[in-house]
Amino acid sequence: xxxxxxxPFDLAGCxxxxxxxxxxxxxxxxxxxxPLVIRIVRAHxxxxxxxxxxxQEVFMxxxxxxxQYQGAVPFPHWVSRIAVTTCIDHLRAQKRRPEFRWAxxxxxxxxxxxxxxxxxxxxxxxxxxxxxxxVHKLLDQLKPDDQLVVRLLDLEQKTIAEIAVLTGWNQxxxxxxxxxxxxxxxxxFQELKRRExx
Amino acid sequence: MNHDxxxxxxxxxxxxxxxxxxxxxxxxxxxxxxxxxxxxLARDLRGASLLDRFALRAVGIASILAILSVAVNYQAVSxxxxxxxxxxxxxxxxLSPDDAVSIVLDLGD
Numbered sequence: 001x002x003x004x005x006x007x008p009f010d011l012a013g014c015x016x017x018x019x020x021x022x023x024x025x026x027x028x029x030x031x032x033x034x035p036l037v038i039r040i041v042r043a044h045x046x047x048x049x050x051x052x053x054x055x056q057e058v059f060m061x062x063x064x065x066x067x068q069y070q071g072a073v074p075f076p077h078w079v080s081r082i083a084v085t086t087c088i089d090h091l092r093a094q095k096r097r098p099e100f101r102w103a104x105x106x107x108x109x110x111x112x113x114x115x116x117x118x119x120x121x122x123x124x125x126x127x128x129x130x131x132x133x134x135v136h137k138l139l140d141q142l143k144p145d146d147q148l149v150v151r152l153l154d155l156e157q158k159t160i161a162e163i164a165v166l167t168g169w170n171q172x173x174x175x176x177x178x179x180x181x182x183x184x185x186x187x188x189f190q191e192l193k194r195r196e197x198x
Numbered sequence: 199m200n201h202d203x204x205x206x207x208x209x210x211x212x213x214x215x216x217x218x219x220x221x222x223x224x225x226x227x228x229x230x231x232x233x234x235x236x237x238x239l240a241r242d243l244r245g246a247s248l249l250d251r252f253a254l255r256a257v258g259i260a261s262i263l264a265i266l267s268v269a270v271n272y273q274a275v276s277x278x279x280x281x282x283x284x285x286x287x288x289x290x291x292x293l294s295p296d297d298a299v300s301i302v303l304d305l306g307d
Contacts, residue, residue: 021241023237023238023241026233026236026237026240026241027233027234027236027237028233030228030232030233030236030237031228031233034226034227034228034232034233035226035227038224038226038228039222039226042222042224052229052232055232056232056235056236056239059236059240060236060239060240060243063236063240063243064240064243112213112216113209113213116209116212116213117209120207121212122212122215122216123212123213123215123216124216125216125219127216128216128217128219128220128221129220129221131213131214131216131217131220132216132217132220134213134217135213135214135217138210138213154210154211154214155214155217155218157218182203182204182210183203185203185210186201186203186210189203189209189210
């Protein structure tokens with residue numbers, strides 16, 4: 001029996017109405033796609049950029065390029081790609097990456113980092129938030145394109161093929177970026193190990 | 199410390215595994231008024247691009263008209279460039295020394 005309380009969103013119909021300059025349909029489309037866009041934005045949010053501003057920019061690009069959408073890929077995929085490329089543009093615009101220092105970590109983050117570097121135990125579940133912050137701070141040390149690749153591979157566990165679809169980069173380039181980023185991360189860990197926590 | 203970053207026991211692998219378990223922060227529903235604001239901005243954007251298109255077309259048409267007007271009035275324009283206006287040339291033809299009006303004007307001087 002169909003669920004009358006929550007009918008499925010008619011994306012094709014909504015897009016048709018948006019193309020006919022229906023404001024209500026444009027609002028519905030934004031509301032429907034917002035969770036998808038905000039998840040991508042939050043995952044790749046550059047420093048000092050408000051997530052709502054970035055989400056708005058993604059939607060503005062979506063509306064301005066709507067005539068170019070031919071339906072070759074599902075519409076949410078097309079919008080995801082706009083969101084990812086918008087984030088990468090902002091990441092590239094960030095001039096300087098602050099140096100990673102033990103002193104800049106919170107007590108909890110420093111404890112977690114210390115623990116993973118000195119033993120081989122899994123990180124306790126209650127340190128998940130601190131781990132996530134640490135991962136973001138470590139990723140900030142990488143070049144924007146490398147950051148994106150590692151984030152998608154290691155945090156979102158996407159395949160190389162999925163990343164290729166999402167970014168428009170070819171698979172060899174993604175592998176090279178992943179290799180380069182992991183090598184840089186390895187160096188960073190070695191440096192942190194050498195410096196030790198004061 | 200494990201030196202192979204792809205090894206699941208490497209600090210990076212354990213950190214990312216823990217990070218994935220962190221709860222997704224914040225609500226994913228659009229903030230109140232967000233969709234309305236974005237839809238309105240998009241409408242303005244479409245309006246502006248239409249205006250831009252018309253403005254560009256107007257510049258094109260104005261340029262063609264300017265070129266046509268120069269081509270039609272080429273003789274007058276070229277005479278103007280060389281320092282003798284078309285009207286002056288006609289005046290010279292009309293007011294020759296043998297003309298009665300010229301003679302009367304000369305007498306006046």
